[in-house]
Amino acid sequence: MQYELRTQVIEPIRKTFTHLVERYGDRPASRYEEGTIGLQATEHFHYRPLWAPDKELYDPAYSRFVLTDPYSFTDPRQLYYAPYVTARSQLHESFGKTLDYLESHNLLARLPEAWRQLLTGLVLPLRHYESGGQMISSNACRFAYGTTIAQCAGYAAFDRVGNAQILSRIGLALGGGTTDALAEAKAAWMDAPALQGLRRYVEQAMVAGDWGVEMVALDLADSLLYAVLYRHLDEVALLGGAGSYSLLAQHLAGWFADQRRWVDALYKAWTADPQTGAANAEHLAAVAAEWLPKAQAAVTQLTAAIDELVPDAGAVGAVAAAADSVTASLAALGVTVSAQSKEESA
Amino acid sequence: MTATPTRPARKLSMKARYSALTRDLDWEPSYVSSAEMFPYTSFEGIKIHDWSxxxxxxxxxxxxxxxxxAEKDKRLYAVLDGFAQSQGHLSLSQASYLNAMKIFLGGVTPLEYQAHRNFAFLSRHFNGPGPRFAALCQSQDEIRHAQTEIHTLSNYNKYYSGMHSFLKQHDRVWYMSVPKSYFDDALSAGPFEFLIAIGFSFEYLLTNLLFVPFMSGASFNGDLPTMTFGFSAQSDESRHMTLGLEAIKFLLEQDEDNVPIVQEWVDKWFWRGYRVAAIVAQMLDYMLPKPVMSWKEAFELYFEKQMLEGLFPDLEYYGIKPPRHVQQAIDEKEALSHFVYWVFYNFSFAANFTTSIPSTEHQAWLAENYPDTFVEYFQKPRWDKAQRIVDNGGRFFFMGLPQLCQVCQIPMTFPEPGDLNTICQRTSDYNGEHFNLCSDGCKWIFDREPEKYVQAWLPVHQIYQGNCGGPTVPDVLAWYGMQEGDGGEIAGSRDEVNWAAWHGTPAAKEA
Amino acid sequence: MALKTIGTYEFPSRSRQELYGEDMLVHVWWKDNPMFCAAATFRAPQAMSWADFRAAIVDPWASSDPDYDASHDFSWGLDGQPFTPEPGTSLADLGIGHKHTVSFWG
Amino acid sequence: MNDPATRMVSVDLQENEENRAVIEAIEADNPDVSVRHMPGVVKIEAPGRLVIKRESVEERLGRDWETHEFQMAIITLAGNITEWDDDEIVLAWNARR
Structure with a gap:
């Protein structure tokens, strides 16, 4: 009986859920689509938040950046939870192998002294920057309108703690299995002059009060930091006999390339929106005009200290190049960050 | 040393490693004030002196x-794929089993998603890194649950009715406003109340009732994917339960002034959650063709024994008493599921699931598990008469719209304390308006925060205001996104007819 | 208890009478008939006479139960108090207010 | 009933091949446990305290086992987790700090 059943072909009566058929036509939907599109409620919220009575529980007005159709943005990586944790599990496993290799060959101890100081005094403290990035991204996960953006922000938030832990594990290794290097790094984050610009920047970004503005501010700083610390310095390290710095940096550089994919897609969706695109572009220009110079100043302060430690590093110059590249990629979206407004806010 | 050669000698202990990697990321801001950075953690009156x-x-x-x-999901998705490829849905105990899953998908899945969003809120806005990280993990877990539930049930949606429009229906269908308003209530509260509402009262006190016996039931009824998903989700829930328990102890230990505030939240959210759990009660007792554990037994095992006898004596140390109105819940355990399934039997013409008179064997099981109540209060006055109506060629439905409780939003069906023959009706007047409540518990909740509950989007009231697609039942059902075969009577339903055809057995006579 | 909020928290009821124009919501509860799982909610003109309310609204609903006999002499209550409906009197004049509950039994 | 030494603590575990070693280890290390089988679930209860020891699980499993792996097995619990380190997990009531 059962065997007969199993050979019988039973035609499905529908291919997927109705809201996906209405959006994409009568075709089977991917697991990304089924697990993402439309999950956030949009109507009949019962009560106003006690902590924000002027808004609904989910409300486009939590940001100046608005999409007419929130699902005009989708994650180009198509990440839902299962592939997300699988990908990150591999990232951390691969990082763990790198770190094991460095430790078992005692390579961290053989880092040139300047690079060791660079790592401990200027890179490890960025675990706190990553923690700030987590909080900004978590805020975006809560307040973004629509599941697609919120989901990307939510994973990005967890990524940031992961990045912080990557840095922390490097610190534990540098400390010979103790937390000494981490303690030193924290003291530097709090007091080292080279880092105060960046700390001020993160603290101010965290209280900007508009999740979209906060995310853009974070991304502007990321774009400079990641370009310089994990790409530019990666090459400098290889030439300067600090191969283990390069081996570690590749994991964070790889992460940022992945992060860029969804953030760039979001900027594109914002600026391409048929109804709100022009206003979004204007907001983006204003936010960039306000925050990019601040980010550049803060990261330059940090990189100046790098150039002091490693004289041929050219880190300050790399920041300026990265800032130009940010301006250029915004311009490609039709977002003009005027030099004048840059100077004003600087 | 030689006993564990694979463990590196310099490895930090689990506790030290966790602390270095997670707890120590925090810093005291200098360029903005603490109040600016954490604007939401003081207005509720909770005092925290030491977040560490x-x-x-x-x-x-x-x-x-x-x-x-990643390992958990690898196992789960392997089961889902295998089940789909082998047409595993044909080995369910009955097509009607899926009625429970239709309610689950529309009623519970969107809540998991909401939890994902609001634990993200906590993971930004708590002042301390410990609770922020715990909330962050839970936020990730919750989107996992929403997605794995959808992916688990997606395969059934391809062959069965009632699941196709679960998102729209969560926002619109009359009974869905019960779980929706419950969660909206928690989200609209401050971060500490949310933590007690969802982290403690829901995850710790009640979630076992929702998931453990039910997933065991899924297993017993041939639904391997749901069982796998459910137990896999529960392995996350045990972390969430621990977070909930840690949350309440943390608040209670931080300041004595927190105790009365927390007590009121425990009181409110126990009752709010218990009323939502009523929907699960009827799933356990009526919707599993092969039942495994009655609501009453589950309530005794997972709530009375583990919570009231296990947990609350611990909380007594802090001055926390068992939830106000808990006795009413204990008294109702003999009758809760029967009242709620009867509501669903009355109204399934306007729902995404079907109902029927329980079979003779099923009624015998109910009588055996509820010896003091089922036969006298439910079988004789309700089911026997419903059967007579069917025998005469009819089917009893409630041809109108029910009176809803302003707080829990369930049709006002629950009994007066100590009197199963009389519906409990309570009222409150606020700002010159009359409000109806189903119980002392819901009335207490309303009177505490009437400013909040007057905003309730009550489906029945909205239909009468003309906000739900039109004045007639077909108008409203179209607005709900219902399709032919979604609701009504099981006998002769689309799912039942298909099931019979797929199994080569004759369908039951159409009612 | 004063509600603890950030900012002013005042919202109108989503069920207030004015949303129903000249009408109101009335609950009807057949108290001793367990077939009806709850009282029913109806929208009715405040000026509607009791006789019309009974014939146009109560009787069709109660007839979901085949044993309903409209000519039976029921006892009536309004919000738990004894109540004597006058067929020609309007609901409003009978003292039935928005979202109040009329019950019957016997 | 209020004595934390006798109040029941419990864990519910998925009943499958993977978890058999864990279940057996718990039974061996906790003399007063009672075990109840439901479809797909094993409920293990003990008065006052329940311990899961890494070494005992490893002995039965024949491979390394991290206590973190217990998260793959557990469905629910009653009691406080008073210890969770590299070597053991302890559940008990009355955990004051």
Missing amino acids: KWEDPFRLTVDAYYKYQ
Whole structure:
């Protein structure tokens, strides 16, 4: 009986859920689509938040950046939870192998002294920057309108703690299995002059009060930091006999390339929106005009200290190049960050 | 040393490693004030003196989280794929089993998603890194649950009715406003109340009732994917339960002034959650063709024994008493599921699931599990008469719209304390308007925060205001996105007819 | 208890009478008939006479139960108090207010 | 009933091949446990305290086992987790700090 059943072909009566058929036509939907599109409620919220009575529980007005159709943005990586944790599990496993290799060959101890100081005094403290990035991204996960953006922000938030832990594990290794290097790094984050610009920047970004503005501010700083610390310095390290710095940096550089994919897609969706695109572009220009110079100043302060430690590093110059590249990629979206407004806010 | 050669000698202990990697990321802001950075953690009146006192017994780090969660999902999706490829849906106990899953998908899945969003809120806005990280993990877990539920049930949606429009229906269908308003209530509260509402009252006190016996039931009824998903989700829930328990202890230990505030939240959210659980009660007792554990037994095992006898004596140390109105819940355990399934039997013409008179064997099981109530209060006055109506060629439906409770939003069906023959009706007047409540518990909740509950989007009232597609039942059902075959009577339903055809057995006579 | 909020928290009821124009919501509860799982909610003109309310609204609903006999002499209550409906009197004049509950039994 | 030494603590575990070693280890290390089988679930209860020891699980499993792996097995619990380190997990009531 059962065997007969199993050979019988039973035609499905529908291919997927109705809201996906209405959006994409009568075709089977991917697991990304089924697990993402439309999950956030949009109507009949019962009560106003006690902590924000002027808004609904989910409300486009939590940001100046608005999409007419929130699902005009989708994650180009198509990440839902299962592939997300699988990908990150591999990232951390691969990082763990790198770190094991460095430790078992005692390579961290053989880092040139300047690079060791660079790592401990200027890179490890960025675990706190990553923690700030987590909080900004978590805020975006809560307040973004629509599941697609919120989901990307939510994973990005967890990524940031992961990045912080990557840095922390490097610190534990540098400390010979103790937390000494981490303690030193924290003291530097709090007091080292080279880092105060960046700390001020993160603290101010965290209280900007508009999740979209906060995310853009974070991304502007990321774009400079990641370009310089994990790409530019990666090459400098290889030439300067600090191969283990390069081996570690590749994991964070790889992460940022992945992060860029969804953030760039979001900027594109914002600026391409048929109804709100022009206003979004204007907001983006204003936010960039306000925050990019601040980010550049803060990261330059940090990189100046790098150039002091490693004289041929050219880190300050790399920041300026990265800032130009940010301006250029915004311009490609039709977002003009005027030099004048840059100077004003600087 | 030689006993564990695979463990590196310099490895930090789990506790030290967790602390270095997670707890120590915090810093005191200098360029903005603490109040600017954490604007939401003072208005509720909760006082926290030392955020570092928060303990997370799981001591999970991000790399371990990814590793184990990826492994869990690998196993789960392998089961889902195998089940779909082998047409496993044909080996369910009955097509009607899926009625429970239709309610689950529309009623519970969107809540998991909401939890994902609001734990993200906590993971930004708590002042301390310990609770922020715990909330962050839970936020990730909750989107996992929403998605794995959808992916688990997606295969059934291809062959069965009632699941196709679960998102729209969560926002619109009359009974869905019960779970929706419950969660909206928690989200609209401050971060500490949310933590007690969802983290403690829901995850710790009640979630076992929702998931453990039910998933065991799924297993017993041939639904391997749901069982696998459910137990896999529960392995996350045990972390969430621990977070909930840690949350309440942390708040109670921080300041004595927190105790009365927390007590009121425990009181409110126990009752709010218990009313939502009423829907699960009827799933356990009526919707599983092969029942495994009655609501009453589950309530005794997972609530009375584990919570009232196990947990609350611990909380007594802090001055916390068992939830106000808990006695009413205990008294109702003999009758809760029967009242709620009867509501669904009355109204399934306007729902995404079907109902029927329980079979003779099923009624015998109910009588055996509820010896003091089922036969006298439910079988004789209700089911026997419903059967007579069917025998005469009819089917009893409630041809109108029910009176809803302003707080829990369930049709006002619940009994007066100590009197199963009389519906409990309570009222409150606020700002010159009359409000109806189903119980002393819901009335207490309303009177505490009437400013909140007057905003309730009550489906029945909205239909009468003309906000739900039109004045007639077909108008409203179209607005709900219902399709032919979604609701009504099981006998002769689309699912039943298909099931019979697929199994080569004659369908039951159409009612 | 004063509600603890950030900012002013005042919202109108989503069920207030004015949303129903000249009408109101009335609950009807057949108290001793367990077939009806709850009282029913109806929208009715405040000026509607009791006789019309009974014939146009109560009787069709109660007839979901085949044993309903409209000519039976029921006892009536309004919000738990004894109540004597006058067929020609309007609901409003009978003292039935928005979202109040009329019950019957016997 | 209020004595934390006798109040029941419990864990519910998925009943499958993977978890058999864990279940057996718990039974061996906790003399007063009672075990109840439901479809797909094993409920293990003990008065006052329940311990899961890494070494005992490893002995039965024949491979390394991290206590973190317990998260793959557990469905629910009653009691406080009073210890969770590299070597053991302890559940008990009355955990004051």
